[in-house]
Each structure stands twice: as C-alpha cells, then as structure tokens.
Amino acid sequence: MALTVGFTFLLALYSCFKLDNNLYNPNANEISEYRLNDYTGEVEITVGDEYNIPVDNTHLFTLDNDGKAIYALYVGNLNTIESDTVILYCHGNKDHLDFYWPRIKLLANTGHKNRYGILSIDYQGYGLSEGTPSEENLYSDVATALNWLKDKGVSNDRLVLYGFSLGSAPAVYHSYGGSTISSPLTASKLILESPFASADVLVQDGAVIAMPKEFLTDLSINNAERIKDVSQPLLLFHGVSDDFLAMKTHGELVYKNHTGDKKALRIPDAKHDDVPFVMGYDDYLKEIHDFIVKKP
Amino acid sequence: MIKIKAENGIPMRQMLRTSLAVTILSIYACSPTRYVVPLEKGEKEVTAHFGGPMVNFAGASIPIPLTTVGYGQGLGNGFTAFGDLHITAATFGVFQTELGLSKTWFNSESKSWGFTASPRLNFAMEFSEFRTKLWPQLDGTLFKQIGSDRYIYGGYSGWFELAGTRAHGEPQPNQVLNNVHLGILLPTKARKYSYQFELKYIALGIDNQYMAPSYVSAGNSGAFGIYFNLKRKLTWGE
Numbered sequence: 413m414a415l416t417v418g419f420t421f422l423l424a425l426y427s428c429f430k431l432d433n434n435l436y437n438p439n440a441n442e443i444s445e446y447r448l449n450d451y452t453g454e455v456e457i458t459v460g461d462e463y464n465i466p467v468d469n470t471h472l473f474t475l476d477n478d479g480k481a482i483y484a485l486y487v488g489n490l491n492t493i494e495s496d497t498v499i500l501y502c503h504g505n506k507d508h509l510d511f512y513w514p515r516i517k518l519l520a521n522t523g524h525k526n527r528y529g530i531l532s533i534d535y536q537g538y539g540l541s542e543g544t545p546s547e548e549n550l551y552s553d554v555a556t557a558l559n560w561l562k563d564k565g566v567s568n569d570r571l572v573l574y575g576f577s578l579g580s581a582p583a584v585y586h587s588y589g590g591s592t593i594s595s596p597l598t599a600s601k602l603i604l605e606s607p608f609a610s611a612d613v614l615v616q617d618g619a620v621i622a623m624p625k626e627f628l629t630d631l632s633i634n635n636a637e638r639i640k641d642v643s644q645p646l647l648l649f650h651g652v653s654d655d656f657l658a659m660k661t662h663g664e665l666v667y668k669n670h671t672g673d674k675k676a677l678r679i680p681d682a683k684h685d686d687v688p689f690v691m692g693y694d695d696y697l698k699e700i701h702d703f704i705v706k707k708p
Numbered sequence: 709m710i711k712i713k714a715e716n717g718i719p720m721r722q723m724l725r726t727s728l729a730v731t732i733l734s735i736y737a738c739s740p741t742r743y744v745v746p747l748e749k750g751e752k753e754v755t756a757h758f759g760g761p762m763v764n765f766a767g768a769s770i771p772i773p774l775t776t777v778g779y780g781q782g783l784g785n786g787f788t789a790f791g792d793l794h795i796t797a798a799t800f801g802v803f804q805t806e807l808g809l810s811k812t813w814f815n816s817e818s819k820s821w822g823f824t825a826s827p828r829l830n831f832a833m834e835f836s837e838f839r840t841k842l843w844p845q846l847d848g849t850l851f852k853q854i855g856s857d858r859y860i861y862g863g864y865s866g867w868f869e870l871a872g873t874r875a876h877g878e879p880q881p882n883q884v885l886n887n888v889h890l891g892i893l894l895p896t897k898a899r900k901y902s903y904q905f906e907l908k909y910i911a912l913g914i915d916n917q918y919m920a921p922s923y924v925s926a927g928n929s930g931a932f933g934i935y936f937n938l939k940r941k942l943t944w945g946e
Contacts, residue, residue, distance in 0.1 A: 413779055420793040424803035425835050612875035620882050620914055622874040624839035627802050636876045655917055
C-alpha cells in the first residue's frame with residue numbers, strides 16, 4: 413500500500429498532462445494555401461455574394477514574429493489605411509483565415525462595403541502560420557499585428573479590437589494596462605463576442621463545484637479581471653443558448669466587470685458561434701457600426 | 709427518456725468537452741459506492757475501480773475511463789475503514805485521496821437486509837501552485853442479499869462544497885451535489901475476488917446544458933455514470 417501511495421504521489425508530482433493543448437484547434441481542416449472565396453472546406457458562417465470584397469481590397473501577407481511567419485489578411489485600401497478606422501479581428505480557436513473568411517467579409521461590410529479596414533491573422537500554428545499555439549503566442553502574435561498597423565499609420569483613436577471566443581483573450585489583453593507583452597497600439601473601442609471569462613470559470617462550470625483551475629490547466633486567461641482595467645467602450649455579443657461558454661457565467665461576468673461605457677447584446681436562441689446569423693447580418697453590422705461611430 | 713445531447717459536429721469542441729469531463733471528473737470523485745456490505749473484523753481487501761460519468765464523444769456515448777485503487781479493513785461491529793487513491797487524477801498532476809469509515813446496520817441475525825452509512829473526506833492537491841481542495845461526502849445505501857455473497861443495493865450520495873464563492877468572488881451556486889446509485893455485488897467462484905457493477909445518476913437537478921463537458925443525461929441536468937469495481941481479499945475475517 414505504501415508503494416501505491418508513493419507511486420501515485422510521484423505520478424501526480426511529475427505528470428504534465430493538462431487541458432491546455434486541447435484549447436487550440438488550429439487545423440481541423442488543414443490547408444496548403446489560402447483560397448478565400450475559392451475555399452470549399454468548412455467555414456464558420458456563410459454569407460451571400462452581396463458581401464463579396466473587390467480583389468484589389470484583399471491583401472494576404474506575412475508578418476514576422478521573432479522569426480516565425482504569421483499570415484495576415486487585410487481587407488481594405490492600403491492607400492488610405494492611414495486615415496481609415498480599422499477593426500483588428502481576433503478569431504476563435506478553430507482552423508484558420510479560410511474558415512473565418514466569410515466573417516471577415518461580413519465585417520468588411522460594416523457601415524457600407526469597405527467602410528472600415530479589417531485585419532485578421534492566423535496565430536502561430538494556425539493555418540500556414542509557423543510556430544505552436546500557446547496563450548503567450550496569442551498575445552505576442554496580436555502584438556505583431558498591432559505593430560504592423562502602427563507602422564502603416566493607424567492610431568489608437570482609429571483602432572477597434574474585436575475578439576471572438578478564444579480571440580477575446582488577446583483582445584482584452586491588449587486593451588488593459590497590465591500586459592507584460594507590450595501593446596504597440598491601444599484600441600479606442602473593444603468588441604467581444606462569446607468571450608471567455610477565465611480559465612477558472614471554464615473549469616468550474618464543468619466541475620459544478622469551486623475547483624481550482626490549476627487542477628486542470630496552466631492557462632492564465634483572465635478576461636473577467638483584466639476587463640476591470642479596460643476603460644475603452646465595450647460592445648459585447650453573447651448567445652443566450654451558448655452551450656460552450658455559458659453567457660451567464662462567462663459573458664455576463666466580463667460585462668459586469670467592465671466599468672466604462674458599454675452595451676451588451678444577449679441574443680436569444682444563439683449558440684456559441686452563430687450570433688451574427690441568428691441576429692441577422694444587417695442588425696449585427698448595424699450594431700457594430702453604431703458602436704464605432706458613437707461619440708464618447 | 710434518456711436524452712443524448714446533440715453535438716454540433718465540431719470535433720475539437722468534442723475533444724475539449726471530453727478532456728474537460730475526463731479531467732474534471734477524474735478529480736471530482738465518481739467512483740462506485742464503497743463497502744456497501746461491511747468487511748468482517750480483521751478482513752482486508754484491495755479494490756480497483758473503473759468507469760465514470762457518461763459523455764458524448766465522436767458520436768458515441770462512453771463512460772469516462774477513470775481509475776481508482778483502494779484498500780479497506782474491517783474493524784468489527786459493522787465498521788469498515790477505507791481509503792482510495794485516484795490514479796487518473798494523478799496523470800493530470802493532481803494527488804487525490806479519500807478516507808472514509810462506513811457503518812452498517814443489519815435488520816436481523818440473518819443479515820439479509822442492511823443499511824450502510826459512509827461518511828468520507830476527499831482531498832486533492834496539485835503541484836504547480838499547490839492549490840488544494842477538501843470536500844466531504846456522505847453515502848447512505850440500502851442493500852439486500854439475493855444469494856450467497858450476492859447483494860443488490862441502492863442509495864444516495866451527497867457531495868458537499870464547502871466554499872461559498874467560486875471564481876471572481878461569484879456566489880457558488882451549488883453547495884450540495886445529490887447523486888443516486890443502484891448496483892449489484894457478485895462473488896467469483898474462488899471467493900477471493902468479487903466484483904461490483906453500479907449505475908449512478910450524478911448531480912441531480914444541476915443544469916448541464918451550458919457547460920463544456922457533454923454529459924449523457926436524462927433531460928437537461930446531471931449525468932449518468934457506469935462503474936465497475938474489482939475487489940480482492942487479502943485476509944479473511946475472524
């Protein structure tokens with residue numbers, strides 16, 4: 413019996429299995445090139461041809477993050493980016509820019525077609541971006557994207573950060589003042605859709621009891637606390653029927669803890685990733701546009 | 709009617725749901741009821757438990773393969789002391805153990821019926837931040853002998869959350885998790901070994917719709933669990 417106790421103790425002490433890697437789903441549908449409109453694999457949402465973007469306004473390129481190539485997609489006119497308002501869209505944990513291309517196109521129709529520039533990246537390990545997904549790399553990759561925007565002349569007052577699901581982590585991280593990875597730009601407004609509250613809430617929702625997250629994960633995603641230091645206006649979307657990140661424990665908590673100007677849209681019957689579809693694309697885009705143009 | 713929660717066909721979310729379920733529940737108890745029938749004074753036994761709550765994974769409903777090993781010793785007068793180690797929890801870097809004492813009352817000299825109460829204490833600790841958790845549990849089980857060393861049983865198990873708040877200071881909504889179980893104890897021919905099959909319903913009344921693990925449940929709350937327990941006597945009673 414003593415041997416069994418000792419074995420179990422040592423197994424626990426030296427074990428390295430955690431939930432963390434299961435959070436990232438970089439290539440459920442692998443690609444060898446980005447095909448955008450010609451992509452025939454699974455996509456997050458489908459949009460009609462009326463949302464198509466002129467080819468001249470679609471720019472695929474790579475950024476360099478400490479030697480790792482990060483693929484980026486800018487939708488808009490690069491000649492006017494200095495004076496445009498840009499939405500940096502931080503996508504979720506699944507797949508790549510082809511998967512999110514319809515969403516990016518949809519966002520590019522906010523206000524009217526190409527009213528705003530849209531930048532999105534594939535995090536390390538996602539799509540064709542090099543590297544391995546990790547929480548720190550999420551933050552660092554988005555910092556790289558912000559650097560690019562800054563180099564192009566985008567300023568804080570014309571930047572909106574939008575985080576969907578996993579993307580809410582880097583979006584909040586680069587909006588609050590305590591980040592250890594420096595944020596080259598600080599967005600003037602923040603949009604969150606189906607956000608995580610924290611790794612703690614994720615674990616405790618599944619456990620039903622107040623189990624420490626350290627039992628299962630080393631993730632330090634903590635939007636619920638970081639949002640307290642975000643003074644920028646917040647627009648939050650969350651599906652009432654979200655059965656992955658429950659609105660009541662995730663979205664509502666993030667919303668509650670934000671103390672600045674804010675608006676929450678709780679979408680009945682919407683689940684985790686169909687909020688725009690259930691809302692209706694016109695209504696969804698109108699909410700975003702109204703939020704962006706609203707004067708403080 | 710048993711409802712299988714429909715998956716939305718996204719394999720990775722299934723993986724995360726199942727991983728969450730495996731890891732959460734490997735830590736959070738989910739073993740069969742211990743020592744429904746007490747050990748005789750001086751009797752010693754080792755046990756191995758397999759099984760867990762049912763989850764949806766890759767289109768199938770499967771019990772989470774949790775593993776626990778344990779030891780029990782009869783103290784006489786219907787008392788059995790026992791302790792367990794959770795092997796699956798250990799693979800996730802959590803040292804988890806439980807210590808308990810069961811007391812059985814029989815209806816008569818024939819011992820054809822009985823009731824066992826088993827309070828126990830669960831303890832878990834992880835080694836990155838040395839966070840710990842303690843939670844008491846109380847089982848009450850009625851059993852009936854149906855043959856030589858064969859028993860059927862059914863009862864209730866309550867898991868108690870001592871913390872009043874959860875993450876970010878939010879109120880802890882559930883202080884007691886209520887579970888029920890039905891099972892059967894069967895000997896082998898050699899009598900040195902016996903085994904136990906148990907069906908549990910875990911977290912009665914707790915809404916499971918909006919949590920990442922995808923449990924198999926009747927309706928939108930709780931989860932079914934299936935368990936198998938193998939026992940081996942080390943020494944016989946006086």
